[in-house]
Amino acid sequence: MNVTLKETLAARGITLSPWTGLYFLxxxxxxxxxxxxxxxLYAVAFTCVLxxxxxxxxxxxxxxLGLYSLVAALYFPxxxxxGAPNFNTLLALHSTNVExxxxxxxxxxWYSYLVALFIFALGVIAVRRKASPVKRWGKMETLCLIFxxxxxxxxxxxxxxxxxxxxxxxxxxxxxxxxxxxxxxxxEVLDEQQRMAQFAQMKDTWTVTAVKPKYHTYVVxxxxxxxxxxxxxxGGHWDNTPFASSVNGYLxxxxxxxxxxxxxxxxxxxxxxxxxxxxxxxxxxxxxxxxGFQTWWFSNQGQIGEYDTAIASxxxxxxxxxxxxxxxxxxDKNTQDTALLKMTAQVxxxxxxxxxxxxxxxxxxxxxxxxxxxxxxxxxxQSKETSCYLYTMTQTDDLLRQLYDQLRNSGDSFSLVYFxxxxxxxKERGKEVQYLAHDDKFQxxxxxxxxxxxxxxxxxxxxxxxxxxxxxxxxxxxxxASKRKKLASAIVLSQNRRQGxxxxxxxxxxxxxxxxxxxxxxxRRVVNPCLMALRLSGLRxxxxxxxxxxxxxxxKQAKKIRxxxxxxxxxx
Ligand SMILES: [Zn+2]
Numbered sequence: 285m286n287v288t289l290k291e292t293l294a295a296r297g298i299t300l301s302p303w304t305g306l307y308f309l310x311x312x313x314x315x316x317x318x319x320x321x322x323x324x325l326y327a328v329a330f331t332c333v334l335x336x337x338x339x340x341x342x343x344x345x346x347x348x349l350g351l352y353s354l355v356a357a358l359y360f361p362x363x364x365x366x367g368a369p370n371f372n373t374l375l376a377l378h379s380t381n382v383e384x385x386x387x388x389x390x391x392x393x394w395y396s397y398l399v400a401l402f403i404f405a406l407g408v409i410a411v412r413r414k415a416s417p418v419k420r421w422g423k424m425e426t427l428c429l430i431f432x433x434x435x436x437x438x439x440x441x442x443x444x445x446x447x448x449x450x451x452x453x454x455x456x457x458x459x460x461x462x463x464x465x466x467x468x469x470x471x472e473v474l475d476e477q478q479r480m481a482q483f484a485q486m487k488d489t490w491t492v493t494a495v496k497p498k499y500h501t502y503v504v505x506x507x508x509x510x511x512x513x514x515x516x517x518x519g520g521h522w523d524n525t526p527f528a529s530s531v532n533g534y535l536x537x538x539x540x541x542x543x544x545x546x547x548x549x550x551x552x553x554x555x556x557x558x559x560x561x562x563x564x565x566x567x568x569x570x571x572x573x574x575x576g577f578q579t580w581w582f583s584n585q586g587q588i589g590e591y592d593t594a595i596a597s598x599x600x601x602x603x604x605x606x607x608x609x610x611x612x613x614x615x616d617k618n619t620q621d622t623a624l625l626k627m628t629a630q631v632x633x634x635x636x637x638x639x640x641x642x643x644x645x646x647x648x649x650x651x652x653x654x655x656x657x658x659x660x661x662x663x664x665x666q667s668k669e670t671s672c673y674l675y676t677m678t679q680t681d682d683l684l685r686q687l688y689d690q691l692r693n694s695g696d697s698f699s700l701v702y703f704x705x706x707x708x709x710x711k712e713r714g715k716e717v718q719y720l721a722h723d724d725k726f727q728x729x730x731x732x733x734x735x736x737x738x739x740x741x742x743x744x745x746x747x748x749x750x751x752x753x754x755x756x757x758x759x760x761x762x763x764x765a766s767k768r769k770k771l772a773s774a775i776v777l778s779q780n781r782r783q784g785x786x787x788x789x790x791x792x793x794x795x796x797x798x799x800x801x802x803x804x805x806x807x808r809r810v811v812n813p814c815l816m817a818l819r820l821s822g823l824r825x826x827x828x829x830x831x832x833x834x835x836x837x838x839x840k841q842a843k844k845i846r847x848x849x850x851x852x853x854x855x856x
Contacts, residue, residue, distance in 0.1 A: 291694045308333040308495040312351065317356035318462040329435035338423070340413045353407020353460055359398040359462075361392040369465040371589060372611035474590050483597030486565035488574070499739060500696040501640040503575075504568075505685065507548065507680060508585070508648030509722075510704035512537075512731045515677045522663060524591045524678045526725030527685035531756045533700075533737030534745050537632055541706045541732045542753040544724030546585075548839060549705040550595050553753040564594065568757055569601040569643070578638040580604045583645035584619050586612035599645065613647075617655065619680070621646045623801035625686055632694040646683070648704065649676035651721055669719040673708075688737060697739045703753075703780070704732035 311330035315323060337345040366373050380388070413751050424602035439456035453464055505691060517528030518537060528535065557568035573580050581602040586592030599605050608619040614803025624644050631642060653672035654661075657779065661671035662678060684702055691698040701800065707730060709723035777800055784804040 301794060303413060304331065304335060305336075305411075306406060307331045307349075310334075310349070310403070310406050310410060313399075313406070314352050314356045317360040317363055317400075317403055318458045319359070319363035319366070320458045320461060323456070323458075325435060325438070329432045330457065330459065332432040334426065336428055337430065338413075339418055339421075342413075346411045346413070347690050350407055353403055353410065355462070357400040357404035357407065358550045360403060361389075361396040364396050364808045365392060369462065369469055371469050371472055372615040374466070376613045377586065378477070398856055413722070416699065472590065476590065476593050479593050480588055480597060480600075483564055484600065488565040488567075488570035488601075489563075489565060490571050490574045492571075497577075498697075499639075499699045501632075501642065501691065501698040502572075503642045503644065503691065503698065503700045505644045505684065505687070505700065505702040507733070508546065508646050508650045509706065509708050509720075510649045510680065510731050510733055511707035511720075511728050512539075512704075513728060514642045514649075514674055515681075515733050516733075517681070518733045520677075522665075522674055523543045524674055525681035525689070527681045527737060528733075530744060531688065531737055532734055532741040532744055534741070534747055535737075536734040536747045536749075536751050538748060538750040538753050539703065539732060539734035540750065541704065541730045544706050544729040545722055547591055547594050547707050549753065550598075553700065553705070554595075554598055557731065557754070559619060562594075564597055567598045567601065569598055569641070571757075572641040573601065573603070576638065577641045578603055578636060580627075580631060580640070580642040581645070582606050582624045582643070584621050584624060584647045586615060588612060589614075595645070599643070602643065604642075610645035613650070618690065619647070621648065621683055622686075625683065628687060632690055632816055639688070640761040643688070646680065647781045648680050649673055649708070651708070651719065666714070667716055667718040669717075675722050680707045691739070699738040701734075701736050704733040706730065707732055716854060721787075780800060 308331040311327040311334070312322075314330070315327055320326075334345060334349060337348065342360070376559070436452075436455050436457065440450045440452060440454050449674060455461070474815060476839055479524070499553060509839070513520050514522075515525045515528065516523045517525040517535060524531065541549050543549035554563035554567050554569075555564055557563065569579050569581065579602040581599040581604070583596070583599055583606070585594045585595070585597070585607075586609055587607040592612050596607075599607075608623055609615045621644075625644070628642060631640070649656065651669075653669055653676050656676045657672045659668075659672065661668070661675040663674065664671050666673060684700070688700060691700060706722070707726075707728045708720035708725045709729055712718050712722050820853040
């Protein structure tokens with residue numbers, strides 16, 4: 285027999301066997317059923333693995349294939365709805381009860397179950413294969429071995445080439461990935477749940493010494509990823525924020541965010557900070573609670589997750605908390621910021637005697653911007669994503685207008701604050717695919733809008749003086765400070781002087797780049813700890829830290845402890 289004929293026969297041994305066909309079909313189905321994108325490479329490689337293991341240890345192969353067929357059949361309906369295992373599906377698994385899960389089974393379409401049944405049936409057939417005498421190791425087997433082992437390294441090598449790390453566990457075999465994804469995400473869910481429990485256990489240390497709210501309702505709207513220069517009202521090139529451009533109130537034109545990412549920025553803005561570390565129990569919600577406010581937090585961001593838990597823990601201190609999303613910020617992608625307005629409408633629907641603090645946490649302009657606007661935009665600028673980004677500003681502006689109208693109609697005095705947690709930076713600049721993403725190397729990552737609209741404002745005012753997010757909580761009014769306010773401000777100032785970090789964000793710029801939206805500075809140090817006097821709103825709570833107390837201390841005592849340090853949100 286010549287070599288060519290032998291090869292052909294050997295090839296036939298694998299290609300023509302009906303078992304090989306069944307293995308290939310089952311490999312494809314397992315790939316799809318576990319929720320991973322269709323891949324011919326991995327289907328062929330897995331067929332090779334099944335073929336080789338059958339030769340070496342038929343019983344092991346039957347167990348492996350039987351198990352995967354069962355898992356794939358069971359998971360198929362889920363994968364069609366939720367994809368491969370991820371943080372949110374694992375979280376859902378942890379938090380669902382029997383009733384909810386039975387309900388879920390009824391929402392999957394009937395044909396999903398039909399395919400699942402088919403996968404299971406193929407598995408049964410494969411498991412019933414009778415062992416036959418093993419044929420000689422041929423060229424096909426060698427090829428199969430090389431191919432399946434080589435395929436194992438494809439993804440890790442690709443990761444390395446894209447600037448990542450080479451890790452064998454990152455192999456792309458769906459069967460392997462599924463197990464890894466379940467374990468990794470399950471551990472993450474457990475970690476985050478534990479982290480959340482830790483945050484919840486910490487007791488706040490505020491002692492409120494005086495409460496003098498100027499208005500009845502305080503609303504704080506926390507925006508997301510909004511650059512100041514993308515908003516017309518704050519000097520942006522496009523007239524995309526008609527409400528903010530004309531409304532009576534104060535617009536701050538030089539407010540600097542505390543960081544370039546949500547968690548870090550809001551961590552430093554909304555909490556008391558000691559040695560650069562946020563004290564999550566001492567945040568503005570626990571402060572308002574202590575001061576006798578009724579507190580509400582409505583959010584379109586994640587309520588648990590690597591990038592969500594810390595800020596969500598602040599939210600969960602409020603008397604009433606509502607999250608539109610059930611998992612992290614990527615869960616339930618279609619939730620809209622405007623849905624939060626239904627919740628505020630409900631709050632305003634009834635008369636409340638207690639002063640109110642309502643927080644809205646928006647998804648705002650978070651990448652991808654076109655996801656936020658459902659691909660809609662007004663003016664085309666450079667790329668679709670950039671255009672959508674500009675339109676997210678219009679959406680947020682319109683949300684603020686509706687909220688402002690709700691507040692006006694409520695009849696109560698109010699103060700509405702809006703600011704963004706950080707800006708974004710351009711990527712692929714000047715190209716058709718230009719987009720905006722998180723960064724911390726540019727001024728624009730920190731230049732965000734900040735505005736305060738109060739029920740008694742009579743004019744549209746632009747404040748040019750610089751304000752820092754670091755002073756959101758411990759702020760002092762500018763100029764007309766009373767004795768007590770001056771004291772608090774002086775304390776913070778002297779602390780900062782001691783730290784010796786009073787550098788201006790703009791003065792330390794070493795390298796400028798010219799962009800379509802003005803000059804961009806490449807710089808390191810951004811936040812100026814010496815910038816005081818953030819004129820927030822009429823909300824004024826004087827408090828000291830160190831002792832948690834529900835009741836305001838006696839007058840004498842209050843006077844004494846006030847000298848140890850003051851944190852308050854000051855009036856204009
Ligand atoms: Zn953010």
